Amino acid sequence: MTAADLIDEPMRPGHGPLYRQVKQRIIRHLIDETWKPGDMLPSEPRLAESFGVSPGTVRRALDELVAENLLVRHQGKGTIVCRHDPERSLFHFFRMVDAAGDRPTPSSRVLACGRRRADRAEAARLGLPAGAPVVVIDRTRSAAGRPLLVERLVLPGRLFGPLAAVAPAELPNTLYTLYEERFGVTVYRAAEQLRAVTADARDAQLLEVATGTPLLEIDRLASNLDGMPVEWRLSRCRTDAYRYRVELV
Amino acid sequence: MTAADLIDEPMRPGHGPLYRQVKQRIIRHLIDETWKPGDMLPSEPRLAESFGVSPGTVRRALDELVAENLLVRHQGKGTIVCRHDPERSLFHFFRMVDAAGDRPTPSSRVLACGRRRADRAEAARLGLPAGAPVVVIDRTRSAAGRPLLVERLVLPGRLFGPLAAVAPAELPNTLYTLYEERFGVTVYRAAEQLRAVTADARDAQLLEVATGTPLLEIDRLASNLDGMPVEWRLSRCRTDAYRYRVELV
C-alpha cells in the first residue's frame, strides 16, 4: 500500500465511540462524492488501515450505513454505494398498492415542464430565498391504463437548471434515477404528509372523475444526504383502485 | 449458577447462522411469555451460557431484536422486553401531526362497546371462522377540543372476551396499553391502508363537518408477535387541522 492509497488521516481521539466517528467520516465522503452512487468502496481491511482502526470497527460502521440504506454489501464481491435503480426507487418511495397488495408499474405523461421564479410557499418549503429560480413539472401518472394521480414537482433551479430544457417525452417514469445520473442529486429521505381533499375541475378532467370526488393529497419533501431539500412534490391520487400502504413496526 | 438457571438446552447444529438461531429462540420465549413485556432478561453472559454460545453471539441476536423494537437495552442496568407505555404507543402508532409537525394528545369518547358475531368482512380480515364472536368498539377521538376522527375497532372475542363488560368510561385513550396489561395481548406490527372518502351523515354529525367533506380513511390491521391479527381498526379523520405523516428512508 502506498501513501496515495491513504484515503484519510488516522482518527484522532474524538468524542463518541470509534465506530461512530468512522461512520460519520464515511458519510462525509459520500456527501463530497469521494464515492458516488454505484461506486465500490475500498475493502473493509483497506478502510480499516486507512482509518487506523481495526476491521471490526469499520465493519460496525458499515453495518449501520447498510441498515440506513446508504450502502449495499455483497459477500465475496464488495460494498457499493446505494443507487436508485428504478425498481428499488419505486419499491421504496411509491406506496400505492392494489387490493391484493401488489404495486402497480405506473406510466407518466408530462403536461408541462418549465423554469420560473419560486413563489412564497415554494421558496419556504425548499429552503430557498424568495424568488429563487425553480424548475416545475406537471404530470399525471396512470396504472393499468387508468389515471391514478396528478402531481406538481418543484425543484431548485440551482441543482436542476438544464432539466427545463429536456423534452417532456424524455422524462422517465422514475425521476429519482434521472436526478442521480444526470444531476448528481441523490434522494435519501422523504417526509410525506397526507390529507383528504376534493377534486377541482382540473383534477376531475385529468383523473377522469367527477368534480368533488375525494382525493388523497400527498405532500412530499425529499432531501439529500445533507438534509437539504431537493424536491417538493404535491400529488393528488384517486383511491378507488389503489390505496396508500404503510407498515408500522 | 445452578441447573435451575438453565433456560434452554444448548443449541444443536442448525440451519442458518448461529446468532439467528439464538434470535429465533429468544422470540419463541417472548411468544410463550417466558419473558413478558416489562420483564428483565437474564444478562448477556448468562444467556450465552444457557444457550451454549459466546456472549458476542447473544449480543448480535439482541441487536436485531432491539432494532425491531422488541427489546430495549439500558447500559449498566439490563435488557427488558418492550412495553407499550402510553407515550411510546402514541408516538409509534398514531401518525397525525399538526402544521408545526407536533403530535396532539387526543382524548377519546366511547360511543358503543359490545359483543356480537363477526360479519363476513370482519371474519376474513381477522382470520377468524365465519360468525366467530368479536368485540366491537365505536368511538371518536378529539384533539385540542375539536373532533379529529371517528373509528370502529373489531377485536377477536377469544382474546378480548371480558372487554365488552368494561364500562365505556373505563376505556383509556391508548388502548394498546390496556390490551397488554389486561389481556396479555401485545401489538407489535400494524399495516395501514389509506384512502380518501366522503363524510356520510353520521360522520358529519360526529365530526362536526358538512356531509360530503373529504375524510382520510385509515384501515389498520394490527398483529402480535406470531403474526396473528388482533385488531382491525377503521378510522375516518378530518385532515383540516392535522395530517398523516410518514417518513421514508
Added chain:
DNA sequence: CCGATCGAGTCTTGTATAAGACCTACAGGT
C-alpha cells in the same frame, strides 16, 4: 494449434469469540 473447462489461489464479506472499558445501582462506612 485452438478453445473450452476445471480448479487452485486470492480477494471479498460473513460469522464467532474473547477481553477490556464504561455505566449503573447498591451497600456500607464516614
Added chain:
DNA sequence: ACCTGTAGGTCTTATACAAGACTCGATCGG
C-alpha cells in the same frame, strides 16, 4: 446525609476463521 468501593450489567474493540466470488492459468478434447 454523603461519599465510596464493589458487583454486575451493557458497550466497544480486536482477532481468528468460514464462506462466497472472481481471476487466471494449466489441462484436456477437438
